[in-house]
Each structure stands twice: as C-alpha cells, then as structure tokens.
Amino acid sequence: EEQDVITALVEFMAKLSPGNVQRDLNFGWNDTSNPCTDKWEGITCDSSLNFVKKIILDEYNLTGVLDAESLCQTSTLLVLSLVKNNISGELGEEISGCKNLTHLYLSDNRFSGPIPSSVSELSNLKRFNVSHNNFTGELPDMSKVTGLLSYLAENNQFIGGIPQLEFSNLVEFNVSYNNLSGPIPDVAVRLGNSSFSGNPGLCGKPLSNVCPIVSPPPGKGTQSSSSQFLMYSGYAVLALIVVLLVAFTVVKKMKSKNKVNISPREVRRDDSDATSTNFRNDGNRSEFSLTSAETGSGTSSLVVVSTPMVNGMKFDDLLRAPAELLGRGKHGNLYKVMPNGGVTLVVKRIKDWPISKDDFKKKMQRVGQVIHPKVLPIVAYYCSKEEKLLVYEYQRNGSLFRILHGLHNGQMFNWGSRLNMAASISEALAFLHEELGDEGIPHGNLKSSNIMLNEDMEACISEYGLMEVHNQTKTKPNNVKTDNPDVAPAYTFKDDIHSFGEILLELLTGQVAQNRGPDLARWIHSVAKEEWMVQVFDKSLASEGASEERIVNLLQVALKCINALPDARPNMNQIADMINSIKEEEERSISC
Numbered sequence: 001e002e003q004d005v006i007t008a009l010v011e012f013m014a015k016l017s018p019g020n021v022q023r024d025l026n027f028g029w030n031d032t033s034n035p036c037t038d039k040w041e042g043i044t045c046d047s048s049l050n051f052v053k054k055i056i057l058d059e060y061n062l063t064g065v066l067d068a069e070s071l072c073q074t075s076t077l078l079v080l081s082l083v084k085n086n087i088s089g090e091l092g093e094e095i096s097g098c099k100n101l102t103h104l105y106l107s108d109n110r111f112s113g114p115i116p117s118s119v120s121e122l123s124n125l126k127r128f129n130v131s132h133n134n135f136t137g138e139l140p141d142m143s144k145v146t147g148l149l150s151y152l153a154e155n156n157q158f159i160g161g162i163p164q165l166e167f168s169n170l171v172e173f174n175v176s177y178n179n180l181s182g183p184i185p186d187v188a189v190r191l192g193n194s195s196f197s198g199n200p201g202l203c204g205k206p207l208s209n210v211c212p213i214v215s216p217p218p219g220k221g222t223q224s225s226s227s228q229f230l231m232y233s234g235y236a237v238l239a240l241i242v243v244l245l246v247a248f249t250v251v252k253k254m255k256s257k258n259k260v261n262i263s264p265r266e267v268r269r270d271d272s273d274a275t276s277t278n279f280r281n282d283g284n285r286s287e288f289s290l291t292s293a294e295t296g297s298g299t300s301s302l303v304v305v306s307t308p309m310v311n312g313m314k315f316d317d318l319l320r321a322p323a324e325l326l327g328r329g330k331h332g333n334l335y336k337v338m339p340n341g342g343v344t345l346v347v348k349r350i351k352d353w354p355i356s357k358d359d360f361k362k363k364m365q366r367v368g369q370v371i372h373p374k375v376l377p378i379v380a381y382y383c384s385k386e387e388k389l390l391v392y393e394y395q396r397n398g399s400l401f402r403i404l405h406g407l408h409n410g411q412m413f414n415w416g417s418r419l420n421m422a423a424s425i426s427e428a429l430a431f432l433h434e435e436l437g438d439e440g441i442p443h444g445n446l447k448s449s450n451i452m453l454n455e456d457m458e459a460c461i462s463e464y465g466l467m468e469v470h471n472q473t474k475t476k477p478n479n480v481k482t483d484n485p486d487v488a489p490a491y492t493f494k495d496d497i498h499s500f501g502e503i504l505l506e507l508l509t510g511q512v513a514q515n516r517g518p519d520l521a522r523w524i525h526s527v528a529k530e531e532w533m534v535q536v537f538d539k540s541l542a543s544e545g546a547s548e549e550r551i552v553n554l555l556q557v558a559l560k561c562i563n564a565l566p567d568a569r570p571n572m573n574q575i576a577d578m579i580n581s582i583k584e585e586e587e588r589s590i591s592c
C-alpha cells in the first residue's frame with residue numbers, strides 16, 4: 001500500500017512537471033526512494049517519518065496540471081501549497097479525496113474552469129486560497145466547513161453571488177476583482193471594502209453602490225391591455241396581501257408588547273389574595289409585598305436585595321414601566337425596564353424552573369449574600385406559583401461577547417484589556433468556587449454574553465446562581481447523573497472551568513466559542529500541533545504587536561481548562577494565579 005502511495009505521488013509530480021525537468025539529485029520524487037526517509041523536496045512527514053503531512057512546492061516553476069486523483073492517494077495530507085507556479089487546467093473533483101486537508105493554497109497560478117463543488121466536502125479545511133488564477137463559474141459554497149478561517153478567491157473570473165459562509169468566524173475573506181454580482185450579505189459588512197471591490201455587479205455595504213430597490217418589471221409596449229390589466233391586478237392582490245401581513249404583524253407585536261410590559265395584573269393573577277402593595281424597608285433588605293399583608297396568607301413578594309439602586313421605587317413602577325425585550329435566553333426572556341425617573345434595570349423572567357417558592361427564596365437569599373465587585377448583584381427578585389423574576393441593574397456597556405465580536409461601536413479590544421478581563425473573571429470565579437466554602441455553587445452558564453462590562457469597562461459575571469444544581473460538592477465528578485430522569489444533569493465546578501477555558505479561547509482567537517466549544521478546542525489543538533500557532537490568534541493582537549510569548553502562555557492555561565478529563569483541570573485558584581503571573585510579566589515588560 002505504501003508503494004502505491006509512492007507511485008501515485010510520482011505520477012502527481014510527473015503531471016505537474018511535464019518533460020521531466022532535470023532536478024538535482026536530492027529532489028527525490030521517484031519510485032525507488034521514500035518521501036519521508038529520503039526527504040523528498042517539498043515534503044514534510046510526521047515525526048516518526050511514517051506518513052506525508054505536507055506538500056509545499058511554492059515557486060518551483062511547475063508548469064503542468066494538478067492530478068488530484070493521484071495526489072489524494074496520500075490521504076494523510078494536511079497541507080498542499082503550490083503557490084506561485086504556472087500550473088494550468090482545472091482543479092479536479094477528486095480533490096475531495098484529500099479528506100484531511102486543512103490548508104489548500106493554489107494562489108498565483110493559471111488554473112481555469114470552475115472550482116468543483118466537491119471542495120465543500122473538505123470539512124477540515126481552515127485555509128482556502130485560490131486567488132490570482134483564471135477560475136470561472138460560481139464561488140464554492142463552503143458553508144458546511146465550519147472551521148474555515150480564510151477564504152481567498154480574489155483576482156479570478158468568478159461570477160454569481162457571494163456564497164453563504166460563517167462570516168463571523170472568518171479571519172480573512174477576499175473576493176475582489178471578479179465578476180460577482182448581487183447584494184453583499186449584512187453579516188459580511190465588517191470585512192471592509194477591499195474584500196469586495198472590483199466587482200461592478202456587487203452592491204450594498206461596505207461598497208458605496210447601493211442595491212437597487214427591486215421594482216416590478218416594466219410592461220412591454222407590445223403587451224395587450226388585457227394582459228396588462230391582469231398584471232396590475234396581480235400587483236394589487238400582492239400589495240393587499242403585504243398590507244394584511246404587515247397589519248397582522250403589527251397587531252401581533254402590539255399583543256406581545258403588552259406581554260413585555262410585565263403588568264401587575266398579570267402577576268397578580270397568581271395571587272388572587274393580593275389586596276395591597278406595601279414597601280417595607282428593613283435596613284439593607286427590603287420587601288415589596290403584593291400580598292394581603294393584613295390577612296398574612298400566601299405571601300408572594302418582590303424582594304429587594306440591594307436597596308440603594310431602587311430606593312423608593314414601588315413595585316408597580318417596575319411593573320408598569322416601558323420594557324424592551326433584550327433576548328430569549330436558555331432560562332427565559334430578558335427585558336430592559338425603564339421605570340419613570342429611576343435607574344434602568346433588566347428583568348429576567350425565568351421559565352420552567354421546577355422549584356418551590358420556599359426553595360427559590362432560600363436560593364436567592366444565598367445568592368444575594370454573594371458580594372464581590374466582579375459579580376453582578378441581584379437587585380431584587382419576585383416569586384409566585386407561575387412567575388419568577390430576577391432584577392439586575394442594566395449595564396450600558398454591554399457584554400464581553402459584544403465587544404469581542406465588534407458589536408460595541410466598533411471599539412477595539414486590545415491585548416492588555418483582554419488579559420485584564422481574563423484576570424478579573426478568574427479572580428471572581430475563584431471567589432465563587434473557593435472563597436465561599438460550602439456556600440459556593442457553580443455558575444453553570446458561563447459564556448461571554450453573561451460577562452457584563454461595568455461603568456469602568458471591568459468584567460462582571462452575571463446570572464450567578466441561576467442554574468439548577470443538585471446538592472453537589474466541589475469534588476463530585478463531571479455531569480453527575482441522577483436517578484430521576486426529570487432532573488437535568490448537575491453542573492459542577494469543573495464545568496465552570498471548562499466554560500472559562502472557552503472564554504479564554506474566545507479572548508485569544510476572536511472566534512465565537514459558544515456552541516462550538518469542543519470544535520474550537522480541537523481546532524486549537526490541531527493548529528498548535530502543526531506549530532502554526534500564530535495563525536490561531538485574533539489577528540488584531542498580532543497587528544498591535546502583543547507579546548507572542550504571553551499570548552501562548554494564556555493559551556496554555558486555556559488548554560488546561562478545557563482538558564477532556566474534568567479531574568485533570570486545575571482549580572480556579574490555581575488558574576487565577578497562573579493568569580496573574582502572566583499579567584505581572586506583562587506589566588513588568590511595559591514598565592521596562
């Protein structure tokens with residue numbers, strides 16, 4: 001079998017280099033030698049010299065065609081780079097046989113014809129560069145290649161529209177100077193003008209030519225009046241349908257807006273015995289009661305945990321205030337509530353939490369005692385049979401997710417801020433895990449959208465204590481299963497550490513880690529193994545000249561956190577220490 005691979009590789013080179021151009025003796029690429037042990041030119045093998053990993057033949061004056069069928073007999077191939085040669089002809093559909101390919105560089109050649117759709121089967125591909133060739137046809141749809149980082153196809157003769165891609169994950173994208181047409185997808189706007197220029201048919205941001213508003217095709221002079229009548233009545237019916245649809249949507253929105261206003265009536269439905277509203281202030285802890293205080297039966301109240309923020313505010317003020325839906329999260333909807341003249345709040349309306357009123361109250365009291373500058377405190381909570389509300393102060397600087405992914409006024413997020421952010425979160429988590437002793441409960445839903453930025457742009461962990469946990473201790477193994485099938489798996493401290501590792505990766509790479517944690521980690525591992533580490537990191541870090549050594553040190557911490565074996569992950573105190581020493585080194589280097 002090994003000999004078959006060698007024969008196929010020799011065949012591949014024969015087609016690339018027709019006429020048997022004389023190469024020097026060390027060139028290899030012949031039937032009588034071995035690509036790994038005899039070190040064929042341009043070939044890199046694994047460390048035990050068992051199989052071929054890379055073929056890099058840039059600027060070798062290759063003039064033939066690419067025989068993908070022969071090449072892909074080497075199924076172990078990760079990297080193919082044939083940049084700056086004179087290779088012509090088409091890229092064969094057999095390229096999909098190179099299943100493990102992570103890097104495909106064919107730029108600066110004379111390739112022609114369409115790119116075969118089979119390239120979309122190269123599911124491990126990270127970098128795809130076919131720029132500066134004569135490729136025609138449509139751009140390949142790589143939407144299923146989820147780990148793709150580069151998509152470079154500029155200076156060809158591609159036609160058609162921009163394909164669907166995971167634009168938020170792409171580090172490089174360029175399709176300029178082709179014959180593309182149609183609108184640029186909204187998600188691609190952040191990529192900038194130079195990614196799209198030189199395509200007269202493309203329109204929409206970031207280009208300056210606005211997309212034309214699609215209008216009905218003009219009637220032809222030869223059309224009979226009856227067909228014109230049919231056409232116009234068709235438009236009229238269409239317009240009527242549109243009007244009806246709009247009216248329907250508006251009515252629906254108004255209905256749901258009513259729901260957004262967390263109306264007192266709605267809440268009181270659960271409390272038929274509610275007859276009065278009182279505000280009792282008891283030092284630090286105040287209670288807003290919706291119950292019949294006189295009868296004292298069936299208490300159900302909004303408990304204000306931290307008074308200064310909502311001092312003097314009536315529960316009714318909160319309930320009647322205009323509200324705006326911020327998101328529909330895993331635990332329920334989140335509303336921004338703006339009480340008249342008061343501080344802006346957010347209210348989380350928790351759905352389907354099978355917890356008794358008493359247990360909820362106990363839990364919130366426990367969470368209310370967790371006071372740390374980097375943990376967003378609960379301002380108040382409310383609990384009735386069907387309704388559980390949590391109130392926080394609105395954070396106008398948004399979340400770490402927003403700032404990392406450029407949704408925060410395009411503000412840049414430099415290395416120093418990222419390192420500080422990592423240190424702050426680790427410090428707060430160490431407090432939650434270690435300092436609270438037996439009171440400590442895991443967060444259970446750590447992610448960048450739950451890290452808020454306070455007034456001073458410092459990290460603040462939100463939604464602590466919301467996740468359901470089942471009487472666990474710090475030593476329990478990961479994802480403890482309970483005998484009760486209705487009970488969700490418990491979250492452990494080690495799960496929090498894994499999630500923190502994903503946040504570190506998100507800080508380092510600028511890639512959305514959420515929902516693709518294991519994939520992202522696998523990707524980092526594979527690139528780290530390839531010793532192409534620098535390519536992993538958010539390119540804005542490289543451009544600001546951040547220290548590669550400290551970036552790599554932080555990556556090492558992240559990799560420890562995402563270790564597949566929960567017990568092998570360090571604890572939060574150890575992690576906070578590691579990050580603090582990286583931070584100290586950074587500070588020392590700045591002061592030197």
Ligand SMILES: Nc1ncnc2c1ncn2[C@@H]1O[C@H](COP(=O)(O)OP(=O)(O)OP(=O)(O)O)[C@@H](O)[C@H]1O
Pocket residue numbers: 326327328329330331332333334346392393394395396398399445449450452462463
């Ligand atoms: N206190 C706050 N102030 C301002 N924005 C907030 C606050 N809390 C959350 N947000 C933002 O509101 C949006 C919606 O939050 P929500 O909690 O519904 O979504 P989520 O974090 O994706 O879901 P979940 O936490 O339930 O899994 C997110 O962008 C989040 O960052």
